[in-house]
Amino acid sequence: MSSSSQVLSSQVWPAGISRGADGVVRVRDHDLRDLAGQFGTPVYVLDEVDFRARLTAWRDAFDQASGGTARVFYAGKAFLCTEVARWLRDAGVGLDVCTGGELEVAVRAGLDMSQVLMHGNNKSPAELAAAVGHGVGAIVVDSFEEIVRLAAIAEAAQVVQPVLVRVTVGVEAHTHEYIATAHEDQKFGFSLTGGLAMEAVRRILRLPALRLLGLHSHIGSQIFTTSGFEVAAHRITELLAQVSRELDATCEVVDLGGGMGIAYTELDAPQELQVVADRLLEIVRDECHAQGVPVPTVWVEPGRAIAGPPTMTVYEVGTVKPVELEDGTTRRYISVDGGMSDNIRPSLYGADYTCALVSRFSDAEDVSSRVVGKHCETGDVVVRSAMLPGDLTPGDLVAVAATGAYGRSMASNYNHVPRPPVVAVSEGTARVIVRRETVDDLLALDVT
Numbered sequence: 001m002s003s004s005s006q007v008l009s010s011q012v013w014p015a016g017i018s019r020g021a022d023g024v025v026r027v028r029d030h031d032l033r034d035l036a037g038q039f040g041t042p043v044y045v046l047d048e049v050d051f052r053a054r055l056t057a058w059r060d061a062f063d064q065a066s067g068g069t070a071r072v073f074y075a076g077k078a079f080l081c082t083e084v085a086r087w088l089r090d091a092g093v094g095l096d097v098c099t100g101g102e103l104e105v106a107v108r109a110g111l112d113m114s115q116v117l118m119h120g121n122n123k124s125p126a127e128l129a130a131a132v133g134h135g136v137g138a139i140v141v142d143s144f145e146e147i148v149r150l151a152a153i154a155e156a157a158q159v160v161q162p163v164l165v166r167v168t169v170g171v172e173a174h175t176h177e178y179i180a181t182a183h184e185d186q187k188f189g190f191s192l193t194g195g196l197a198m199e200a201v202r203r204i205l206r207l208p209a210l211r212l213l214g215l216h217s218h219i220g221s222q223i224f225t226t227s228g229f230e231v232a233a234h235r236i237t238e239l240l241a242q243v244s245r246e247l248d249a250t251c252e253v254v255d256l257g258g259g260m261g262i263a264y265t266e267l268d269a270p271q272e273l274q275v276v277a278d279r280l281l282e283i284v285r286d287e288c289h290a291q292g293v294p295v296p297t298v299w300v301e302p303g304r305a306i307a308g309p310p311t312m313t314v315y316e317v318g319t320v321k322p323v324e325l326e327d328g329t330t331r332r333y334i335s336v337d338g339g340m341s342d343n344i345r346p347s348l349y350g351a352d353y354t355c356a357l358v359s360r361f362s363d364a365e366d367v368s369s370r371v372v373g374k375h376c377e378t379g380d381v382v383v384r385s386a387m388l389p390g391d392l393t394p395g396d397l398v399a400v401a402a403t404g405a406y407g408r409s410m411a412s413n414y415n416h417v418p419r420p421p422v423v424a425v426s427e428g429t430a431r432v433i434v435r436r437e438t439v440d441d442l443l444a445l446d447v448t
């Protein structure tokens with residue numbers, strides 16, 4: 001008999017995971033104890049086969065839904081390094097960047113820059129100049145200042161820069177719900193209200209150094225239904241029709257952004273990818289037909305849905321401390337050798353995760369536990385409430401599932417903790433694609 005926490009749900013864990021009869025968890029047949037021994041803990045273990053399969057699945061699903069016209073741009077902010085950029089190229093998926101740093105990864109990886117998009121609400125002149133200089137496929141403009149700034153940069157470089165207009169459509173989506181409003185109180189884009197988005201289009205059309213490619217909308221993150229996208233697509237095609245009617249201009253592209261949700265726990269139920277792809281394309285087609293405008297090319301920008309599920313974080317347990325609560329019950333605190341520096345999402349958003357003992361078999365009853373990090377903060381929580389075997393002990397390895405998106409990319413050096421490596425695992429190979437930071441790395445910036 002084993003405790004229920006020993007069962008690894010395929011909904012949340014990487015595709016290549018399995019637990020042997022000995023209770024030890026393997027990814028693509030690599031024993032996690034061996035990986036921990038070789039690369040140390042904490043370590044991000046990335047199932048490369050799963051990651052690449054997700055890239056291909058997104059490309060195929062949107063190809064199928066659109067008859068081959070739609071395009072997928074991976075949102076690099078979820079997790080980006082040179083090797084991942086190469087996987088994008090192999091899969092025929094573009095890249096979405098939002099800073100000069102992310103842009104430089106694309107450059108160093110040798111990506112075709114026409115397959116790169118640049119976002120950001122406050123790109124610096126240097127970032128804009130770099131993007132224009134490298135010939136990125138599109139820049140998503142976000143403010144009236146930026147339109148002027150970018151036009152001057154493109155003119156000086158003697159290029160005509162394709163641009164998308166970031167439109168705030170008054171839809172805000174988080175997890176299971178979305179809110180549709182007329183106004184939106186946030187920093188991104190041009191609001192539909194008050195005709196600001198329309199005015200942005202008008203100004204772009206007057207500038208010969210800019211070419212209006214289309215409209216962009218990103219409504220939020222970790223979204224499980226397409227209803228929010230439906231409202232967004234409706235509002236954006238209304239604008240598209242207005243642009244065509246009043247300004248006699250065509251928008252070739254409608255970019256619906258990212259935000260498709262993943263399962264962090266078994267309670268999360270993302271829709272099937274092909275269903276999402278079909279539905280998004282159908283919404284845009286229907287809305288365009290209703291507005292009497294040509295159907296644009298659809299672009300999407302998934303980040304989390306590609307990078308999240310293939311990666312887990314493996315930690316070593318350091319201490320196990322029963323803490324008596326006011327109501328007389330006991331909570332077991334399990335301290336691991338990482339925490340908010342390698343995964344800020346629980347402290348930042350109250351995000352929930354699934355974790356499991358992965359280094360051995362246990363037939364002990366599950367005990368309600370809180371997995372915490374090693375940082376000097378009470379809020380340094382890894383998993384707020386987890387059921388883990390009652391015999392958990394220092395030296396055991398626990399893994400946290402679905403940490404690939406916004407884990408390493410939001411990692412910090414809080415408390416001078418070096419950031420963990422990312423190890424990409426496939427059949428027969430396990431290799432470091434981002435190495436572990438050292439204390440020397442941390443001190444390299446100190447002026448002594």
Ligand SMILES: *Cc1c(COP(=O)(O)O)cnc(C)c1O
Nearest residue numbers: 075218221258259301302303304
């Ligand atoms: C964050 C972001 C994405 C990706 O969001 P996910 O939730 O990771 O899919 C895509 N586009 C834009 C503009 C974003 O800001």
